[in-house]
Amino acid sequence: MPFVLPVLPWADDALAPVISANTLSFHYGKHHKAYVDTLNKLTAGTELAELPLIDVVKKTTGVPDKLPIFNNAAQAWNHAFYWESLAPKSGGMPTxxxxxxxxxxxxxxxxxxxxxxxxxxxxxxxxxxxxxxxxxxxxxxxxxxxxxxxxxxxxxxxxxxxxxxxxxxxxxxxxxxxxxxxxxxxxxxxxxxxxxx
Ligand SMILES: [Fe+2]
Structure with a gap:
């Protein structure tokens, strides 16, 4: 499958207590995974399946008949970006x-x-x-x-x-x-x- 669920660099409980292992396992293992799986199904055999994820997002933005693909591609991209926006023992004053x-x-x-x-x-x-x-x-x-x-x-x-x-x-x-x-x-x-x- 061309689009993959990125591997998280930390354990399910690494963001607790702010985000529990339970939330993480559903959010990443069910919701995020479902966007990736659905995107693979919707694009199978099309030229979109050959593109990097960000290009699928850009190409389907605002295209009415590509809305289901956009929704799943953008959610796959947004979630990968969200996990990278978080880190254990982080936050607070930036440097x-x-x-x-x-x-x-x-x-x-x-x-x-x-x-x-x-x-x-x-x-x-x-x-x-x-x-x-x-x-x-x-x-x-x-x-x-x-x-x-x-x-x-x-x-x-x-x-x-x-x-x-x-x-x-x-x-x-x-x-x-x-x-x-x-x-x-x-x-x-x-x-x-x-x-x-
Ligand atoms: Fe989410």
Whole structure:
């Protein structure tokens, strides 16, 4: 199969207690895997199956008759990106280039924390909160369902999955608590710096 579920670099319980092993096993092993499996089925024997995942996302963005492929490709991409946006014993104050850019573009880390959590909280229904780089500046975004800034010209740097499957087993309806804990304890600033280049 051309599209594969990426192997996670840590154990199921590595993100606990912010994200439990139970949530991780369902989220990664069932939800993420289902997007990859469905994408393989939907693209089997087509030219899309020959392309890198990100190209499938870009090529199917906004194409009505390719919506099921877009949804599964974008969710496969977003989830791989989400796992890389997290790391055990991480989060809190950023360091390096991203820290300086947050000060310059987003009013400092304390303001970033509030604004990023607010993007996660106010995304109505399922979706994603994003830290992106566009035209040399950082900004915070949110997208519904499978939509992703990777479809356009922005460079995504970090994301938080705010679909209920990402937090409901651990936090029930308390999405704000989930987002705050991810920001404080899991955001992978090292990866964000790497993505800035
Ligand atoms: Fe998810």
């Amino acid at each position: 390096g280039k991203i820290a300086a850019m947050i000060d310059k573009d987003l009013g400092g880390y304390e303001k970033f924390k509030i604004d990023f959590a607010n993007a996660a909280l106010t995304q109505f229904g399922s979706g994603w909160a994003w830290l992106v780089l566009e035209d040399g500046k950082l900004s915070i975004r949110k997208t519904p369902n499978a939509e992703t800034p990777a479809s356009g010209s922005a460079t995504p740097l970090l994301t938080i999955d705010v679909w209920e499957h990402a937090y409901y087993l651990d936090y029930q309806n308390r999405r704000a608590d989930y987002a705050a804990a991810v920001i404080d304890l899991l955001l992978n600033w090292e990866k964000a710096n790497e993505r800035l280049g």
